[in-house]
Amino acid sequence: MLKFLLIGIIVLAAVFLLTRAFGRKPRDVGGREPPKLITMDDGAVAAEIEGQELDIDPKVLDEVHRLSASGQKIEAIKLLREATGLGLTEAKGVVDSIERTHPKAP
Numbered sequence: 001m002l003k004f005l006l007i008g009i010i011v012l013a014a015v016f017l018l019t020r021a022f023g024r025k026p027r028d029v030g031g032r033e034p035p036k037l038i039t040m041d042d043g044a045v046a047a048e049i050e051g052q053e054l055d056i057d058p059k060v061l062d063e064v065h066r067l068s069a070s071g072q073k074i075e076a077i078k079l080l081r082e083a084t085g086l087g088l089t090e091a092k093g094v095v096d097s098i099e100r101t102h103p104k105a106p
Contacts, residue, residue: 068099
């Protein structure tokens with residue numbers, strides 16, 4: 001009986017150590033910074049995303065801002081993705097950045 005108890009404890013310790021060594025790593029949820037928006041003199045806007053600069057048409061940006069201000073954030077993200085080819089995360093970051101730099105009027 002003691003032999004089975006000792007084997008069980010050893011197996012549990014091995015499982016615990018293996019799980020700890022090769023288990024899932026915690027996700028870094030706060031590592032991304034929002035894109036930086038740069039306004040040009042001619043009204044064009046450039047967004048810096050992951051070290052690359054992306055030019056955004058001012059008409060598209062105005063429409064994105066209007067949609068975002070009217071509570072249609074998903075539509076704003078869709079429009080920006082269609083116009084620029086950005087991924088979902090990057091487009092959402094740009095729309096969030098626009099909301100922070102141009103808050104809704106009360």
